[in-house]
Amino acid sequence: MLPSCCVLLLVLEIEEEVMLKAGQIGARPKEATREPKAPTTTYVVGPLHIHTSSWSSRPNAGKGDLWQTTQKSPRTCCLNIVMKVAKSCTQCRAAKRKCSGGTAPNSACTICTQKGKHCSLRVIVNSNRRIAPVTTASDPSTVVGDDVRDGLIGLYLRSIHDKPHTLFHPASLKSRVADGSLPNAVLFSILSFAARLSTDRTVRDRAGSFFQTAKEALKKTIDEVTLDNIHATVLIGNICGAEGDSNAESLFFGQCVSVRVPYGIAFRMALILRLPEASPEDDRLTREIKLRTYWSLYMIDQWSSAGLDIPRQITDTNHHPLPMSESEFWTLQPGEQVPDPSVSVHQPGLWGYMVILARIFGRIQELHRKLANSQLSDAEAEEYTRQLALEFEQFSHDLPSHVKFTRGSLERHAMMGSGATFVALHLGYHHYSTLLYFHYLDSTHTQVPNQALFAARCKFHAAAFSDLLSSSNDIPGCEAVYFIVAHMTVISSSALLHTLLFGEPNELPDTRKRLFSNFQVLLKLKQYWPDVSKMITRLFTFQQACIRSTDRVYVVDKWIVKFLLQHALPIEDNRRPPATQSFAERDRFAEDALSILRPAGPE
Structure with missing residues (x-):
């Protein structure tokens, strides 16, 4: 400069x-x-x-x-x-207010930092923008053609955004990409995410270099507390989890991993910015982006804490509104005024209903932990399960007609561009329900009056998950290809394995078809996300535990809790007494079904 x-x-x-x-x-x-x-x-x-x-x-x-x-x-x-x-940023000049410098040289001004806004003072040093594009042979990873870049942005918005997280306003994101104002940490994280899903081999091969560029860019600005940096840490943390780097995932998502880094980055920044509280100057679009960022962190907290077996960081609360409908959010314009809450009616969107389900998921986790630690009697566990079952029933009853699952609703959402988000909502519903009833697959719970009912519900939701996952691949724009789908598919498959091993003969044909469909999805996801291989290995381990222990494997102990919830941690072999030889034939059925997942040779 x-x-x-x-x-x-x-x-x-x-x-x-x-x-x-x-x-x-x-x-x-x-x-x-x-x-x-x-x-x-x-x-x-x-x-x-x-x-x-x-x-x-x-x-x-x-x-x-x-x-x-x-x-x-x-x-x-x-x-x-x-x-x-320039001695003041463009935001402060436009608002005709005094612009005070940041806490560090060349950092964003104090007001922009407090509001989580993009600051032009920050761009002066770190955006590396020039009058004309300049490329160097020493850093080819940052050279991306506009067509490739824009194609990957579109692929990310279709396949990833609004599923495991909802961080961006699509039109604003595209605008910032085009004018060069999107920080490299965010841009290259998105490119790395989408490159893994690309049908172009040369683009897929660049996913790793994109990811490295994103991490290096974030390190340069990690001392700046901004909404952009929260988004970057969320994206990078997601990719770390998909690559099996659980320590890095924990660091970026905000959990305690070491003495030197007592708290992770994303949640700390959100706390400093007081998300999701809005500033008086925030327009409607900015407020909704902050709100969606907060609820994305809430969802991550639920899943990451379960997957890594560490305490949660965000407590449940009803103090904040749920995200608005996706169609309304997409049409918001910068500068749009916030409507008067006394005359406006807030209807949650698909992601709002995901948040409601995630709250129930948190209580299901608590149920399993208490069962594993023998803190509940059979009667207490049954009542706990019954109460959560009533919450699921109420949730399903309260859904608007256009959000309830039907084939027609799925096709309509696909036409509107929200098909994959609609699928994500209902996959979550069936997955959480399968988890709730899972331990009642243990037929030794004869003293529990509702054991047979709860076991039947577990099988139903596991099958419904498989059917929905299969249907989503038949309709363009509805495919579920984000990483955590692999874990949910493994849980569905484990419940289906119970039917294959211990179910009635007339149940076997449909069960084998569903297992085959699930395994095809796992193999597809394995191409995108390296750590899916470990999840497939967990399923093999689970199958062997079933054979040795009959359906006693479904007794909730620390091993089964690790299998059901702690998807980011390795699972050891379950050393239980061997089963009788009467299950040898069913074991062959399971081996045949699982054979599709076994590699033909050394990987």
């Missing part, structure tokens, strides 16, 4: 007819006795303000003139430009 208050001499090659305001090149019009005044012009190159002096038509005018020509170089025009560093 050039130092402030410098004079930049730009040598411009121009056409002959525009070199002089009067006559031919070199002519000295005698009548040109006065200098025609032109208004001072201000140019903006990156973050620097460039002021030009008034121009003169005289060929030998002084050095402050817009141009001057000489006999030696009649086609040369010299321009004196004074460049000054």
Whole structure:
């Protein structure tokens, strides 16, 4: 970057007819006795303000003139430009308020930091924007063609966004990508996410370099507490989890992993910014983005804490509104005023209903932990389960007709662009329900009056999950390809294995078809996310435990809790007494079903 208050001499090659305001090149019009005044012009190159002096038509005018020509170089025009560093950000200048510098040199101003807004002062040093694109052979990972970049942004919005997290306003995201204002940490995280799903092999091969670029960019700005940095840490944490780097996932998502880093990045920044509280100056779009970011962190907290077996960071609360409908959110415009809450009716969108389900999921986790630690009697566990079952029933009853699952609703959401989000909502519903009833697959609970009913519900939801997952792949725009689908598919498959091993003969054909369909999905996801291989291994381990222990494997102990919830941790073999030989034939059924997942040779 050039130092402030410098004079930049730009040598411009121009056409002959525009070199002089009067006559031919070199002519000295005698009548040109006065200098025609032109208004001072201000140019903006990156973050620097460039002021030009008034121009003169005289060929030998002084050095402050817009141009001057000489006999030696009649086609040369010299321009004196004074460049000054902006002392206040564009946001504060627009609001006509005093702009105070950040806590660190070249950082965002205090007001923008507090509001979680993009600050132009921050761009001055770290955006690396230039007048013209500059590339270097030493950093090819940052060179991305516009077509490839825009294609990956679209792929991310279709396949990932609004499923495991909802962080961006699609139109605003595309606009920031186009004008270069989106930080590299966010941009390259998105590119890395989407590149894994690309059908172009050369693009897929760049996913790793995109990810590395994103992490390096985040390290350079990690001391700045901004909404962009929260988004970057969420994206990077997601990718770390998909690659099996649970320590890094925990760090970025906000859990305690070491003495040096007592709290993770994303939740700490959100706490400093007081998400989801809005500032008085926030427009409706900014408020909704903050709200969605907060609920994304809430969802991550539920899943990450369960997967890593660590305490949650965000407590349940009803103090904050749920995200609005996706169609309404997509049409919001910057600057749109917040409606009067006394006259507006807030209807939650698909992600709002996901949040409601996630609250129930948290209590299901608590149920399993108490069962594993023998803190509940059979009667207490049954009552706990019955209460959560009533919450699921109420949830299903309260869904608007367009959110209830039917084939027609699925197709309508696909046409609107929300098909995959609609599928994500209902996959979550069936997955959480399967978890709730899972331990009642243990037929030894004969003293529990509702054991048979709860076991039947577990099988129903496991089958419904499989059927929905299969249907989603038949309708364009509805595919579920984000990483956590693999874990949910393994849980569905484990319940289906129970039917295959211990169910009635007439149940076997449909069960084998569903297992085959589930395994096809797992193999597909394995191509995108490396850590799916570990989840498949967990399913093999579970199958062996079933064979050795009959359906006693479904007794809720610490091993089964690790299998059901702690998807990010390795699972050891379950050393229980072997089963009788009477299950040998059913074991062959299970082996046949699982054979599709076994590699043909060394991987």
